[in-house]
Amino acid sequence: MKIKVMAFASFREILGKELNLDIVGEATAAGVLAILASRNKRFKEAAFEESGWLRDYVQIMINRKRIDPRQDLSTKLNDGDELVIFPPVAGG
Amino acid sequence: MLNQAERERYARQIRLFGEDGQEKLKKSSVFVAGAGGLGSVVSIYMAAAGFGRIRIVDCDSVELSNLNRQVLHGSDDVGRRKARSAEEMLQGINPEIDVDAIVGTIDEDSLDRLLQGCDLIMDAMDNFPTRYLLNRAALQRKIPLFHGAICGFQGQATTIIPGKSACLRCIFPRAPPAATFPALGSTCGVIGSVQVTEAVKYVLGSGELLTDRLMLWDGLNSCMDEVACVRDSSCRDCCNKYNVETNNMWNNVETE
Numbered sequence: 322m323k324i325k326v327m328a329f330a331s332f333r334e335i336l337g338k339e340l341n342l343d344i345v346g347e348a349t350a351a352g353v354l355a356i357l358a359s360r361n362k363r364f365k366e367a368a369f370e371e372s373g374w375l376r377d378y379v380q381i382m383i384n385r386k387r388i389d390p391r392q393d394l395s396t397k398l399n400d401g402d403e404l405v406i407f408p409p410v411a412g413g
Numbered sequence: 414m415l416n417q418a419e420r421e422r423y424a425r426q427i428r429l430f431g432e433d434g435q436e437k438l439k440k441s442s443v444f445v446a447g448a449g450g451l452g453s454v455v456s457i458y459m460a461a462a463g464f465g466r467i468r469i470v471d472c473d474s475v476e477l478s479n480l481n482r483q484v485l486h487g488s489d490d491v492g493r494r495k496a497r498s499a500e501e502m503l504q505g506i507n508p509e510i511d512v513d514a515i516v517g518t519i520d521e522d523s524l525d526r527l528l529q530g531c532d533l534i535m536d537a538m539d540n541f542p543t544r545y546l547l548n549r550a551a552l553q554r555k556i557p558l559f560h561g562a563i564c565g566f567q568g569q570a571t572t573i574i575p576g577k578s579a580c581l582r583c584i585f586p587r588a589p590p591a592a593t594f595p596a597l598g599s600t601c602g603v604i605g606s607v608q609v610t611e612a613v614k615y616v617l618g619s620g621e622l623l624t625d626r627l628m629l630w631d632g633l634n635s636c637m638d639e640v641a642c643v644r645d646s647s648c649r650d651c652c653n654k655y656n657v658e659t660n661n662m663w664n665n666v667e668t669e
């Protein structure tokens with residue numbers, strides 16, 4: 322199935338604006354993040370703790386609705402779903 | 414009532430929203446939290462637009478490395494308190510308004526006093542812990558919070574209307590780590606301008622506010638995007654039930 326990934330803020334500088342993944346079989350948000358991390362070391366370091374947990378401030382949205390990464394990363398994705406990922410910016 | 418000088422000064426805005434609208438701006442008291450990059454843009458445009466009373470608070474002094482983006486301050490202000498140069502600049506732009514510039518730190522102890530008499534809160538901070546304080550104060554007082562933040566070419570903004578929209582904590586439950594961020598003045602210009610536009614619309618009651626939406630500006634690719642946000646029923650800041658049960662600070666909040 323096809324999943325569109327959109328990155329914002331510093332993640333866009335690492336991943337680019339938009340990625341289209343073709344995933345065989347079932348896909349979850351966690352699975353998509355794992356694919357991105359395995360392909361891109363800079364993304365892995367920016368988005369994940371050394372322990373392997375997703376950094377707790379990272380924002381994930383599925384079809385433009387925010388999910389709680391502590392609970393909803395195993396949510397199944399459907400063909401054509403869009404996953405948005407970004408860290409908040411904090412400067413002023 | 415507007416005086417003759419005000420009618421002339423605001424002529425182009427009066428064409429846009431009438432003398433009634435201009436009077437609404439004149440009657441508004443705004444709190445601008447910070448006189449840095451965002452605070453410069455926010456306070457300058459608010460002063461020029463004629464928000465009647467602007468209280469701007471900052472504890473820092475002007476450094477040379479601030480001047481690429483903090484357009485409230487000039488080269489001669491290096492070493493001076495930001496509140497002082499802010500006061501001069503804003504009052505110089507518009508002597509018709511009241512500028513209340515305060516040298517001070519925004520913290521849990523000072524915020525209640527600083528916000529007294531203010532109808533709107535403009536977030537021009539550079540860190541999330543203070544933003545969460547502004548968020549709670551806005552919820553407690555039931556006054557709007559106009560959030561903005563930047564990093565390099567990137568920025569974000571949203572509008573928070575207590576009791577109606579997602580709050581800052583609903584949208585960002587956990588703060589990113591503190592860091593020295595790269596900053597471009599024109600990014601502050603984009604985001605600060607969005608915040609002021611939102612405040613104008615709120616006061617006039619016109620247009621559609623940036624509530625329950627997070628606007629994301631990517632200056633590097635020249636893209637403005639938005640993502641939907643929803644109120645989080647388990648939010649520790651805006652879910653009354655949770656707060657009244659667990660947080661003493663909220664004991665004086667009326668339950669509805």
Ligand SMILES: [Zn+2]
Pocket residue numbers: 579580581582583584644645648649650651652
């Ligand atoms: Zn909330």
